[in-house]
Amino acid sequence: MMFHKALWYQNYKQTRMIIWMTLALFVVFLPFQSTLALETWKELQEQAQLVDDSIYEVQQWDVLQIFSEGGLAILVTLSIIVLAGMLVGLERNTRRNDFTFSLPFYRNDLFLAKWFYGAILISLFHSVNFWIAYFIIYQSEFASALYLVSWTEIFWGPLLGFLFFFTFSLFIGTIAGELISQIALTIVFAIFPLGLFTLIQGLIDVHFKYYLNQPVWLEYVTPFMYVFSNTSTIATIITAIAFTVFFLLLGTFLYKKNKIEHNGEFLIFKRLNLPFLILFSLCFSLLGGMIISSLAPWNADALRIVSYWIGFTLFLLFSLLIARRLLAMNLMISNKA
């Protein structure tokens, strides 16, 4: 049933624009970037010969830059977040959710249809553009550069990273009440583990001048690292698949339990309000402490501690005010037509 034609058609109709934008970004990200990289390498090669009669060698990092990281990968990731937002969050802002839920389909199937739709298109866009980019380099004089990287690094890592990120964004859509909160929460939770660590490190640094070593596993549990980092290994591939499956199952379960009477509000499940309020205030306050303490001179220890707590308290007040507004908002478009 999740392959029901009507659902594919409906999903396409409501995401048409972002789908074409995502495709355009993939084209720029892979084939276009590889063409530009070839030109850059040629230029550097000529310069090397002209200036000091040396031979320019393409490095592993140069190839990884095309296939698995850089600003363009982040743009593709952003378009994937918006795609997930169009599939779930935007339905909540408008009356489309009413239409979708009135259809004779199981809610599980509705959610899985959205996932398959996005996942298949992302895989298709990525694979086709990957092979074009690969071929562009393969037929050039720099073909040997492709031996510097593994399939895991240039193909499976980025593809599974994008799929995991899409699944994660859809999952956030099942707990967020509308489009903007879905996008905001996706970005926040995508960097949350590393972000929280940085904030705690800031707190310890100011008070005890001690640096915590960043645990290795922290990058594995930070979704953003799967689309940003170029260090794809077998371990990251396995965790990407495991997290994709986990968030897909959890998202499907929560979509089924969705109370769409809370559409338009910040969070769908009201029992999440309190944990959100605590987490949001804590992180915001820690951030405030870090920012204000950074303004004090490095060697003035007492002043740094005092300014830390001034920043902490100020941002705590801000966060409580903002959180109250957020939790009371309702962005439901209910225009009659």
Next chain:
Amino acid sequence: MRVKHVSKEIHHHKILTDIDFDIKTGSIVGIVGRNGAGKTTLLRTMVGILDPSFGDVLIENESIFRNPQLKQQIIFVPDSSEALKSYSTKEMIHLYKQIYPSLDEDYYLQLMERFALPEIKKIGNYSKGMKALFFLVVAFSTKAKYILLDEPTDGLDVIVKKQVLKILVEEVATNDVSVIISSHRLDELEFIANDIIMIKDGMVNSRYGLDEMKANYIKAQVAFESDLPVALKDQVTILKQTGRVYIILIDKNHDEIIKKIKLASPLLFEDLPLSLEDLFVARLGGDDDVS
């Protein structure tokens, strides 16, 4: 279709409380209530958009929540066409054909022609009246057994309104469907509905066949030398007062009340035709805040 002891809480407020009724095919059922009484929530629950806090909605004795495929027999036409306004008429019918396999495309074209609805590239560009008619045309073309309409004539001009009501009556008469309408346009329901469910504070206040309901009340115009006698004031519902002339509604036990009125030597006492709106006011309270 059976709405079985449905209750719904939203934000800790009870919107619906133990709503229980059934609907047979071939009838027009009006769901009547004041603004905020829970009519739209009830319709949205009946089509599975909202989960009930308690209770169930059954078709052929099976829950639509456990087996949503049963919803192929229901179509919900909301009071806003926001969800599908970017579709063309052709795309819309293509979509509905996938969802409702029983959709009769020839019938759809016939109805489109009859109501002079042009095929259009964006439904949002239809006028308000055309949109309302178009969604009804699509709903009836699906051949669904139960058609749920939320305020179908709200904001339409008189001519379109008549067309809408006409198609409703014709469809029920010829195709053995059931139309469930929530509306506060009581004057319209009066002519078409054969069953009225009155909702007050999220509960079924009463359910009547329309004729039976009318038989329970008398509407009369009375005038006395001075004010309406105090003894009568508590026993009748005053619909309107202009000077010493009262328009009143007299309940079931009217024989006794009529005797009392006659004993008070009225200057004027005559029967008036009873409308559904009068009953609405009588059952659900004063008309000041009824919209």
